[in-house]
Amino acid sequence: MKLNVNRHRIAVRINWKYIAIGLAVLPFAAVFVAWLGFFNIGAASGHWRITELFLQLAMRSAVRTYAIGIEEPEAFDRGAILPAAGHFARGCATCHGAPGEPRPAMVKAMLPRPPRLERAVHAWDDAQLFRIVKRGIRFTGMPAWPTQMRDDEVWGMVAFLRRLPDLDPEEYRNLAYGPAKRSRASGFNGSFDAALAGCARCHGMDGLGRSAFVPVIAGQHRAYFVESLRAYAAGERASGIMELAATEADRKLWQRLAEYYASLPATEDEQSAADAERIARGRRIAQYGVPRRDIPACLGCHGRPDRNPVYPQLDGQKRPYLENQLRLFAEGERGGTDYAHLMTEFASRLERKEIESLAAYFASRQVQRGKAE
Ligand code: HEC
Ligand code: HEC
Ligand code: HEC
Known part of the structure; x- marks a missing residue:
């Protein structure tokens, strides 16, 4: 009887020992297999269905958890939607597409593939969208907002994403590109006119700003104008929207852009x-x-x-x-x-x-x- 118990104990001890050794060796084995190059990291073959479900579950749960406690502003001014749309056209539509603009072919080969947001946004509440847009999603190519310093621009983007499913191509182009309705395809060719057309998408050719949150730059001092572009591009003045716009325009054109806008008359609004x-x-x-x-x-x-x-x-x-x-x-x-x-x-x-x-x-x-x- 006594012997049996002892034998039993020994058996248990040995089992634990194997498990411990197994656990200790596992990371090395995993590194070894990775080093041999057996993991298929190619995007072309996609994930196994089970891997895909697991990754989606992990991503969605993480967003849900990290969105808890995010305080939403009471109401976001509709004027913030326009600069957000302008930013979307250059900073998001390149991967996600937009009304009337398909996703570029190259992007369709990404894994995971950036979804059409008109269809995807329904699945998230505002705080969750805020979390995704501000912080990005690791291992997917979904970038974080260019600055983590301020939240108002990100909320503006959330407000725009809420509008997105209802926009037809015409309305979208008007918001994002203005009356000139240049599409993404027209792009930038490095000329002054192209750079100006880029600025005018938000600021207008008259420099009065196409919404309440886009400042008047008509009549602005040239030195302040150029110094501000430099500060945006260097991240010393935090704005995800202007950081992208300033870095897209050739530095050599900044002075001419400043001269163009400085020479225009500012508003003469009657105050109530x-x-x-x-x-x-x-x-x-x-x-x-x-x-x-x-x-x-x-x-x-x-x-x-x-x-x-x-x-x-x-x-x-x-x-x-x-x-x-x-x-x-x-x-x-x-x-x-x-x-x-x-x-x-x-x-x-x-x-x-x-x-x-x-x-x-x-x-x-x-x-x-x-x-x-
Ligand atoms: C370089 C490509 C790329 C750019 C640029 C990009 N995204 Fe994404 N985005 C992705 C990918 C890839 C995913 C999918 C992540 C996943 O499914 O795990 C994603 C997911 C999202 C989602 C979650 C949708 C869902 O249900 O999976 C939102 C919302 C989103 N992006 C918004 C934006 C916004 C707003 C911008 C611009 C500020 C932007 N993205 C720019 C690649 C991009
Ligand atoms: C997508 C919309 C958008 C585009 C495109 C854009 N801007 Fe802006 N611009 C803004 C917004 C919004 C602000 C306010 C940002 C902030 O809060 O600092 C701003 C601010 C500025 C300021 C600072 C004004 C001040 O009074 O401090 C200057 C100067 C400026 N933009 C010039 C330009 C130039 C030049 C271009 C083209 C190369 C351009 N912007 C393109 C939206 C845009
Ligand atoms: C000692 C000089 C000085 C005084 C006094 C001063 N400012 Fe300024 N202000 C500046 C400078 C310099 C900037 C530019 C900041 C930058 O972008 O580098 C500025 C920027 C601003 C801006 C941002 C403008 C824009 O286009 O983005 C506002 C708004 C402003 N000031 C309001 C005020 C108000 C209101 C007062 C009085 C309570 C005031 N300032 C007093 C020097 C001053």
């Missing part, structure tokens, strides 16, 4: 009377600052183009754009030229109401034509 009080409040801060909170008079820098050509022109700029930039400065997410620190020093001390008043005030100011440098 309802804004009068807010504008007056903004004017007071712009003229005198808020000395007790160490907030300087904005016009000390922004009212005098003779002061430094890298201080941007704010007159006639769009209200939602100005508010958004001030918020980005306040949260330390704006970046910019070598002078951007002049803004970050005090922006976090501005109250929300003050930001709204200042934006209303500068939007209402008419550009002094001929003074834009």
